[in-house]
Amino acid sequence: MNITQLPYIKDIFAFMGSDLMAAVIGLLIIAVFVPLNVAFLVLVERKVAGHIQLRPGPMEVGPHGILQTLIDAVKLLGKEMVTPGMTDKVLFFLAPILVVVPAFVGWVPISFSPIMQIREMNVGVLLIFSFSSISILSILMAGWSSNNKYSLIGAVRAVAQNVAYEIPLLLSTMSVIIMTNTFRMSEIVNAQSSVWHILYQPVAAIIFIIATTAECNRAPFDLVEAESELVSGFHTEYTGMRFSLFFLAEYTNMVIAASMATVLFLGGWFGPFFPGLIWFVIKVYFLIFVVMWVRWTYPRLRFDQLMNFAWKVLIPIALVNLLITAIVLKVI
Amino acid sequence: MTTISDFIPPIIVAQGAFWLMVALTLAGAFIAVTLPKILHNILGLALSMFGVTGIYLFLGSQFVAMMQLLIYVGAICITYIFAIMLSPPQELDQPKKRKTKVIAALIVSVVAFIGMIQMIISVNWGPGTTLTRDWSIKTLGQQLLTRYFLVFELISLLLAIAIIGAIMIAGIGQKRD
The missing domain is CATH 1.20.5 (Single alpha-helices involved in coiled-coils or other helix-helix interfaces)
Known part of the structure; x- marks a missing residue:
């Protein structure tokens, strides 16, 4: 086969040519922004937790403890990376590397403002969903290769939970997609210039938030790493920087989920007075604050409650919502 | 403006990407059928599916590529793992290799292989249809x-x-x- 004669080959090189600089700059911004953002979010999480529990949270390092997570990161960098005996060495090594891949890829199609987007893609929304399936595989690899019963139970729970909550997540996204007829992030946002989708699709928005909370393994759906029963779930055996890679992926996935919710339901960059990027950031961090608020307010679900909630409540409601959306769109 | 094609000829990059994906697919398939532990086999299958995703992407169909990743890596492989975890744990003994079995399997695989190759060769492959942009979802x-x-x-x-x-x-x- 002579692949040079294929006509679309110039598309591939269009990306490598003129867009190269934009892509490189965008990827560099991601590589700097992701770890800093995670450090910030960990601090926010501890502060939010502290104030909800009527205590100040970390106060020692820096004014009001704002340098605490940077110091923690330095500490984690300095720690020895222990590989326990009887583990599956290859998978144990690969799992923390693979888990950050979707956390970085997910940023590529998100449009933060009309001009701030690394790459517009026809399949933008799908790209994030499909790469997020890699993170569950790496959680499973971590749990299974650790040769530890708590890790394995955590991984098994992660798989079951992921299978259950991915369906309502996709169904609720579909009801927005059939309204806008596109997978492009910027077109979905532009469709909301007058009315945000959360007003048309309140049910889908709530299902989306619940399902992404579960997909990110956040409380009250954090059975994957339930501290009080499983030590720390699938990453029990990981130390040092490997452990912090799992942490990095978890918090970054949270930001990506919040960004997707902003794009799909909260009107993206639209809002009065401020430029688009500021509105986008405000909406994303508000959603993250809501997720943290829920975590420190509600207790963890039991596993059968978790499964029943997905299969018997969320999926039927999401299906009915999709059906009604389709009928209404057909009638109008 | 600097482009990658100033340093490396585009054709080499394209061929490199293509053969990398083919290598991933074949390596994954090899892992899926040879290693003794069943979890390794499934992860090999996932790797193979990932390679196929790359080939779809290379053939210019982003939508099919994403669907391949979402369905085969995300759903099918995870469901396999799910099924294995639901089944009772049993240490599988390696079944005894009988000569008749091995010979029969060999004959069947060789015949199937030759038949498939015959089919692939006999088809008159036309040139690819012209794609100016990603039509795949609508089409x-x-x-x-x-x-x-x-x-x-x-x-x-x-x-x-x-x-x-x-x-x-x-x-x-x-x-x-």
């Missing part, structure tokens, strides 16, 4: 509901039969307990 949707409608419906029927069969097997298995 696929229209083709599925017009030209390939019967196939589409038959596949859904097949899936329905598979689900009913799985429920039947599970139900009968429970009664025996």
Whole structure:
């Protein structure tokens, strides 16, 4: 086969040519922004937790403890990376590397403002969903290769939970997609210039938030790493920087989920007075604050409650919502 | 403006990407059938599917590529793992290798291999249709509901039969307990 004669080959090189600089700059911004953002979010999480529990949270390092997570990161960098005996060495090594891949890829199609987007893609929304399936595989690899019963139970729970909550997540996204007829992030946002989708699709928005909370393994759906029963779930055996890679992926996935919710339901960059990027950031961090608020307010679900909630409540409601959306769109 | 093609000829990059994906697919398939532990096999299958995703992307169909990743890596492999975790744990003994079995398997695989190669060679491969941009979502949707409608419906029927069969097997298995 002579692949040079294929006509679309110039598309591939269009990306490598003129867009190269934009892509490189965008990827560099991601590589700097992701770890800093995670450090910030960990601090926010501890502060939010502290104030909800009527205590100040970390106060020692820096004014009001704002340098605490940077110091923690330095500490984690300095720690020895222990590989326990009887583990599956290859998978144990690969799992923390693979888990950050979707956390970085997910940023590529998100449009933060009309001009701030690394790459517009026809399949933008799908790209994030499909790469997020890699993170569950790496959680499973971590749990299974650790040769530890708590890790394995955590991984098994992660798989079951992921299978259950991915369906309502996709169904609720579909009801927005059939309204806008596109997978492009910027077109979905532009469709909301007058009315945000959360007003048309309140049910889908709530299902989306619940399902992404579960997909990110956040409380009250954090059975994957339930501290009080499983030590720390699938990453029990990981130390040092490997452990912090799992942490990095978890918090970054949270930001990506919040960004997707902003794009799909909260009107993206639209809002009065401020430029688009500021509105986008405000909406994303508000959603993250809501997720943290829920975590420190509600207790963890039991596993059968978790499964029943997905299969018997969320999926039927999401299906009915999709059906009604389709009928209404057909009638109008 | 600096481009990558100033340093490396584009054709080499394209061929490199293509062969990398082919290598990933074949390596994954090899892992899936040879290693003794079943979890390694499934991860090999996932790697193979990932390689196929890259090939779809290379062939200019982003939508099919993303679907491949979402369905085969995200759903099918995870469901396999799910099924294995639900089944009772049993240390599988390596079944004894009998000469007759090995010879029979060899004959079947060689015949199937030759047949497939024959088919691939005998087809007159035309040039690819011209793609100016990513048409795949719209075209696929229209083709599925017009030209390939019967196939589409038959596949859904097949899936329905598979689900009913799985429920039947599970139900009968429970009664025996």
